Amino acid sequence: MPGVKLPRVSIQSADxxxxxxxxxxxxxxxxxxAVCSFIGTVRDRTAGEPGTIASMELExxxxxxxxxxxxxxxxxxQRFDIFGARVIHRVxxxxxxxQIVMVAVTSKHRGESFRACExxxxxxxxxxxxxxxxxxPTGARWVDARVSDDAALxxxxxxxxxxxxxxxxxx
Numbered sequence: 001m002p003g004v005k006l007p008r009v010s011i012q013s014a015d016x017x018x019x020x021x022x023x024x025x026x027x028x029x030x031x032x033x034a035v036c037s038f039i040g041t042v043r044d045r046t047a048g049e050p051g052t053i054a055s056m057e058l059e060x061x062x063x064x065x066x067x068x069x070x071x072x073x074x075x076x077x078q079r080f081d082i083f084g085a086r087v088i089h090r091v092x093x094x095x096x097x098x099q100i101v102m103v104a105v106t107s108k109h110r111g112e113s114f115r116a117c118e119x120x121x122x123x124x125x126x127x128x129x130x131x132x133x134x135x136x137p138t139g140a141r142w143v144d145a146r147v148s149d150d151a152a153l154x155x156x157x158x159x160x161x162x163x164x165x166x167x168x169x170x171x
Contacts, residue, residue, distance in 0.1 A: 006086055009069045011060060013092040016102055021086060025104050029083045036113035037104040038121050044096035054135040056143075058091045058100070065089075065129050072123045079156075080116040082107040087120065089130065119156055125149040 006024050010016075018039060026032050042056050073085045088102040103120045107113040125145075132143040 008073050008084075008086055009066045010086075010088045011062070011065055011091055012088065013090060015090070015099055016088045018102060018104075021088065021102060022104055025084055025086050025106055029106060031108060032083055032106040033108045034110040034113045035104060035106050036110065036117040037102065038117050039099055040101040040121075042094045042096050042098045042100055052136050053096055054137070055093055055095055056100075056135070057093050057133045058089075059131045059133075060089075060091050061129055068128055069124070072120055072127065075123070076105070076116045076120050079119065080105075080107070080112045081109075082112055082116045085116065085120065087124070089124070089128065091130070122149070122152040122156060123158070126153045 005028060006021075018037060022035055022037060026035060042053065044053050069087050069089070073087065076082060076085060083106045085103070085105045090098070090100050094100060101121075101124065103117050103124070105113045105116040105120070107116070126149050133140050134143055
């Protein structure tokens with residue numbers, strides 16, 4: 001796909017193919033020497049109890065979600081020496097083991113790609129405006145943010161404002 005510029009962010013209900021996404025991202029820039037990717041999937045358990053998640057439904061605000069993730073990619077490009085990034089996040093009803101999210105980052109060397117990929121995932125877990133509802137044997141429940149996700153973002157020097165969707169740098 002030389003010459004075809006992929007969007008950096010895609011919010012979609014359809015599944016994605018990591019191999020095709022990475023190949024397309026690499027084809028955009030001949031300088032790429034490293035690609036790091038992360039795939040998140042629906043787990044079939046909650047609180048360590050296997051088989052407790054029947055399905056998960058993800059909702060978002062169109063337009064707002066893409067803008068938020070674009071800002072995250074901009075922040076990653078300011079912090080790390082990367083060439084490109086692509087984030088795909090699925091919405092709708094998903095089953096255990098379904099893919100939810102993909103982050104792929106290209107750079108000259110692996111270290112920058114690894115760090116930028118981890119940074120983007122930590123940022124996505126806490127700042128992307130998605131809402132997750134799990135269907136369990138006892139009924140549906142909304143998934144709350146985890147303290148561990150906030151701590152992961154804090155290691156990058158980003159603190160959360162209580163109910164704000166934007167992150168603020170630590171002073």
